[in-house]
Amino acid sequence: MTSNRNLISTESRGLETTGAHFDDGSVIQGLADVTLSRIVIWHGKYINALTMHYSGGQESVVRGEQSDTRAEVVLESGEFITIIEGILDSMILGKLTFVTNKGTRFGPYGRGREVTTLEPFVWKASNEASADLASRMGLLYFSGHSSTHINRLRATFGLYPVVELVPSDLKYEKLVSIESNGSNIALSSFARNLMSPVITLLVGAENVQFHASEATLCRVAFFRAALQGEFREAAEKKITLPDERPEIFSALIEHLYNGTYTYTYNPATTTPLDDTTPVRDLSEGCFHVSVYAVAFKYGWQPLVDAAVRNFLCVLSKLVGIDIVRLWNAAYEDGLTVSVCSDGGRLAGFQKLLPKVLKELYKSHAGEMEITVTDMPSLANDFMRLLVSDIEE
Numbered sequence: 563m564t565s566n567r568n569l570i571s572t573e574s575r576g577l578e579t580t581g582a583h584f585d586d587g588s589v590i591q592g593l594a595d596v597t598l599s600r601i602v603i604w605h606g607k608y609i610n611a612l613t614m615h616y617s618g619g620q621e622s623v624v625r626g627e628q629s630d631t632r633a634e635v636v637l638e639s640g641e642f643i644t645i646i647e648g649i650l651d652s653m654i655l656g657k658l659t660f661v662t663n664k665g666t667r668f669g670p671y672g673r674g675r676e677v678t679t680l681e682p683f684v685w686k687a688s689n690e691a692s693a694d695l696a697s698r699m700g701l702l703y704f705s706g707h708s709s710t711h712i713n714r715l716r717a718t719f720g721l722y723p724v725v726e727l728v729p730s731d732l733k734y735e736k737l738v739s740i741e742s743n744g745s746n747i748a749l750s751s752f753a754r755n756l757m758s759p760v761i762t763l764l765v766g767a768e769n770v771q772f773h774a775s776e777a778t779l780c781r782v783a784f785f786r787a788a789l790q791g792e793f794r795e796a797a798e799k800k801i802t803l804p805d806e807r808p809e810i811f812s813a814l815i816e817h818l819y820n821g822t823y824t825y826t827y828n829p830a831t832t833t834p835l836d837d838t839t840p841v842r843d844l845s846e847g848c849f850h851v852s853v854y855a856v857a858f859k860y861g862w863q864p865l866v867d868a869a870v871r872n873f874l875c876v877l878s879k880l881v882g883i884d885i886v887r888l889w890n891a892a893y894e895d896g897l898t899v900s901v902c903s904d905g906g907r908l909a910g911f912q913k914l915l916p917k918v919l920k921e922l923y924k925s926h927a928g929e930m931e932i933t934v935t936d937m938p939s940l941a942n943d944f945m946r947l948l949v950s951d952i953e954e
Contacts, residue, residue, distance in 0.1 A: 568721040570699065572685045574706060576714030577653050581707035586614055586622040587718060590703065593618060595723045598642060598701055601635040601660070604628045605672040608711040609655045614703055626708040635660055635668040642700025642722050644688065648715075650681040655712045663700065687719030698722050751777075761789065762800045763815075770808040778818050784860050810852045817857075817865045825849050847876035847888040855895035870902055883926045886919075890933055893940040900943070919944055 590596045593616075600615040604626070611626030637643070645661035647670075659669035687699035702720040707713040739746040740754060749757070758777035765772055776799070779785035788795040795801045803811065813823035827840040840846065850873040857865035877888060892898070923930050934941040 568695070569702070569718055570687050570720070571705075571718045572716055574714055574716040575648065575650055575683055576655050576706065576712070578707075578714060581709040581713035583705075583707055584622075584625050585705040586625075586703040587705065589614065589620050589622045590616060593620070596620070596702075597637075597722060598703075599637055603633045603635070603658070603671045605631055605633065605658075607656070607673060608651065609658055609672045609715075610711045611708070612704070612712065622703070625704070625706075626712050627710045633669075633671055637662065638664070641666070644686065644700055646685040646701065646717055648683050648685070650683065653681075655715055656680070660701075663697070685717050685719075695721060698724065759799055761785075763811075764800065764802045764804075765806050765808045765811050767804060768808070769802075769804075772808075772812065772815060774815055774818070778815075781818055782814075782860050782862055806856065807852070810849075810856050813853045814856055814860060814862060814865060817862065817868070821864070823853060823865065823868070842876040842879040844880065844884045844888055847873060847880065848891045850876060851888070851892045851895050851897055854892075854897050858896065870897065873897065874902060883922060883929060886922060886926075886930065886933055889940055890937055893937050898939070898943065 597617040598614060599617050602613045602615070602624075603609065604611040606629050609626070610629040611624050613622050613624045615621045635643075641662050641664050643660045644663050647657075647659040647661070648655065649657040649672075651657075655672070657670045657672040659667060659671070661667050687701075688696035698721050699719045700722045701717055703718050704715055705718065706715040735750055737748050738751075738754070740749050740757070741747075742757075755775045755777045758775040760773050761776050761779055763772040763774065764770070776789055780789060785801070787793075788801055789799075790796060809826075816823045825840075825846055827846065829840075832840045832843065832845070850869045854866060854869035854873065857863075857869055873888075873892065877885065880888060889899075
């Protein structure tokens with residue numbers, strides 16, 4: 563083997579004088595940290611053809627002649643080929659097997675002939691590399707000769723980049739010890755929630771029962787006061803909320819647990835953009851307004867911010883009078899232009915709104931007049947936007 567810029571090439575195996583020469587090193591020449599991601603092999607009695615695919619989207623042309631039997635060697639991130647086992651069948655490449663640094667075996671590909679002279683070989687870059695580099699040496703490309711099959715082959719191994727391992731599905735917390743049966747136990751916040759008493763919430767006129775841990779609910783000041791004070795709720799571990807709508811209030815509980823909340827839409831009346839995302843319409847906008855109202859009422863600011871963002875996302879997709887109808891619903895629950903403008907959240911849409919309003923005052927004069935009469939605060943904000951637009 564010879565070494566060049568951390569490249570180590572094997573000796574060639576197969577027929578020396580037949581077929582067209584190829585060298586796939588040209589495909590990745592000058593590319594830093596390129597890695598082999600996939601090999602496609604066509605085989606039968608022999609290795610008929612192959613092509614190499616790389617992490618940056620580069621690929622070699624097909625070397626040899628494609629046959630009916632096709633196989634793929636697909637490498638995961640951080641995986642590379644460290645060993646190649648082969649068999650020469652009367653000096654023709656009859657079989658190939660690949661072994662990766664993760665211990666995965668691909669092959670054998672090709673089957674050889676029943677009566678023949680077989681010559682096995684094994685290529686390992688680690689045999690020639692220094693000890694500190696051996697574990698990072700993997701197959702980079704092939705060169706050789708091809709015709710109706712791969713006549714002659716040589717492998718070139720190279721140094722693969724170090725893949726830094728990062729934590730997966732893991733979070734870190736400061737140590738908190740909990741006393742249990744006379745012993746101190748270090749538990750995560752999730753585990754401490756599991757130890758917390760379960761609170762029953764009776765929601766809405768129907769007294770729909772929700773159950774949540776006391777520790778989770780006590781993240782909200784309202785529930786903390788009710789459950790940790792001298793109120794009846796603290797003793798009974800039960801809170802009655804007759805004025806709340808279960809489908810809206812559940813968004814608050816979901817957000818306390820997961821940091822997200824869910825909008826459920828009717829597929830009979832809403833056409834989805836895809837399998838999980840409906841077309842954003844007036845109904846969804848009104849849902850986010852209601853979620854904003856319950857989050858604001860109970861003082862859970864992360865959900866307030868999320869609901870405002872989602873409201874504006876829907877608003878940006880609406881056209882025509884639905885824009886004013888959604889604003890009207892928003893103002894009924896205290897979600898105003900000034901609230902939405904906080905932190906520049908309304909910046910792009912605020913410039914567009916005056917133009918939309920001018921068109922709506924012409925096309926929907928009757929409904930706009932009702933809006934002005936029934937919701938004067940909204941009408942005043944609309945008027946300020948129109949005046950500021952004229953002044954600009």
